[in-house]
Amino acid sequence: MKITSAKVIVTCPGRNFVTLKIMTDQGVYGIGDATMNGREKAVVSYLEDHVIPCLIGMDPRRIEDIWQYLYKGAYWRRGPVTMRAIAAVDVALWDIKAKMANMPLYQLLGGRSRDGVMVYGHANGSDIAETVDAVGQYIDMGYKAIRAQTGVPGIKDAYGVGRGKLYYEPADAALPSVTGWDTRKALNYVPKMFDKLREVYGFDHHLLHDGHHRYTPQEAANLGKMLEPYQLFWLEDCTPAENQEAFKLVRQHTVTPLAVGEIFNTIWDAKDLIQNQLIDYIRCTIVSAGGVTHLRRIADFAALYQIRTGSHGATDLSPVTMGTALHFDTWVPNFGIQEYMRHTEETDAVFPHDYHFERGELFCGETPGHGVDIDEELAAKYPYKPAYLPVARLEDGTMWSW
Numbered sequence: 001m002k003i004t005s006a007k008v009i010v011t012c013p014g015r016n017f018v019t020l021k022i023m024t025d026q027g028v029y030g031i032g033d034a035t036m037n038g039r040e041k042a043v044v045s046y047l048e049d050h051v052i053p054c055l056i057g058m059d060p061r062r063i064e065d066i067w068q069y070l071y072k073g074a075y076w077r078r079g080p081v082t083m084r085a086i087a088a089v090d091v092a093l094w095d096i097k098a099k100m101a102n103m104p105l106y107q108l109l110g111g112r113s114r115d116g117v118m119v120y121g122h123a124n125g126s127d128i129a130e131t132v133d134a135v136g137q138y139i140d141m142g143y144k145a146i147r148a149q150t151g152v153p154g155i156k157d158a159y160g161v162g163r164g165k166l167y168y169e170p171a172d173a174a175l176p177s178v179t180g181w182d183t184r185k186a187l188n189y190v191p192k193m194f195d196k197l198r199e200v201y202g203f204d205h206h207l208l209h210d211g212h213h214r215y216t217p218q219e220a221a222n223l224g225k226m227l228e229p230y231q232l233f234w235l236e237d238c239t240p241a242e243n244q245e246a247f248k249l250v251r252q253h254t255v256t257p258l259a260v261g262e263i264f265n266t267i268w269d270a271k272d273l274i275q276n277q278l279i280d281y282i283r284c285t286i287v288s289a290g291g292v293t294h295l296r297r298i299a300d301f302a303a304l305y306q307i308r309t310g311s312h313g314a315t316d317l318s319p320v321t322m323g324t325a326l327h328f329d330t331w332v333p334n335f336g337i338q339e340y341m342r343h344t345e346e347t348d349a350v351f352p353h354d355y356h357f358e359r360g361e362l363f364c365g366e367t368p369g370h371g372v373d374i375d376e377e378l379a380a381k382y383p384y385k386p387a388y389l390p391v392a393r394l395e396d397g398t399m400w401s402w
């Protein structure tokens, strides 16, 4: 069996997606996602100019060998561009293998560990009252777990707050828009939001919060401690994780569960965090961390330390990643939760898929493969549109982590 051709499809049905389609001499094809929000073209070039030429003629059934070829063979290892390109190939190859086996992907991984996959949605508002309403809407939709973010008085466009939309999409401008940040103001306000949420809705639902890399380790420890009475499911990205050791300080001071990983690309980014038990949830995902082949290694390693998965699932992860993630989540023994931000109707139409939402859970389908396809004709109607993620600055103009 041979790979005969491969192509990259860029489409913007409301937001940009980069998709890889690999064709074989047996008529079976596979689909992979390579989207990197705000830096899409870099991965397009990596795939078109440097990966696809090497793939032609290879046996698509040799998933592990092709993964190692692309990882070790580049010499230049890791990083968001390389690992997304590898992920796209890897997912397309798993799709092909599962189609050939006439099985849904989760069966190839080892079969079902659960029926449905608990997901969390994003509730947000410009202030506490609005966020409380938004959380109520998610509860009404059947969600068991909800991430709550609020605008903070005095902070311009605080992270996680949509502009009048239920579904938050941050990449919104042809050049990065400038947002603000003030840790003191956030520390004063965020605990009040959780106090109100627990007062109104009680403790039956899981509540989550994303710090989006904004706090220093000491500030994150302080926030974690202040949030303890509200029993969060997790506090995410409480401090930048380039220095994995930084989480020690946070961990020493709070029992609020910690989650990190959406910007990690390999197991090496999380190795110290996992083996020192500094986190409770690892949030790496299929598209950013080298596909199914590599994410499986991360999850297995995390399982040794009772750390569970909580894959990133924002709208910049295409339905291809979501579909694949659901097969992964259906199998992985140490599953925790799956993030789920709904795609627009236009996006869902471009990527026909067989997963569905029911009572706070997502269910993958039984179609052979990962169950997600791309309608190329429809995709061609939505040309690429430059869209950047925002940047963040402190009041005095200092550049901060967005």
Ligand code: GCO
Binding pocket: 037, 170, 210, 212, 262, 312, 313, 314, 315, 316, 339, 389
């Ligand atoms: C999340 C994330 C996203 C990211 C986005 C960047 O937890 O869902 O933090 O909101 O900001 O994926 O493209």
Ligand code: MG
Binding pocket: 210, 212, 236, 237, 262
């Ligand atoms: Mg996040």
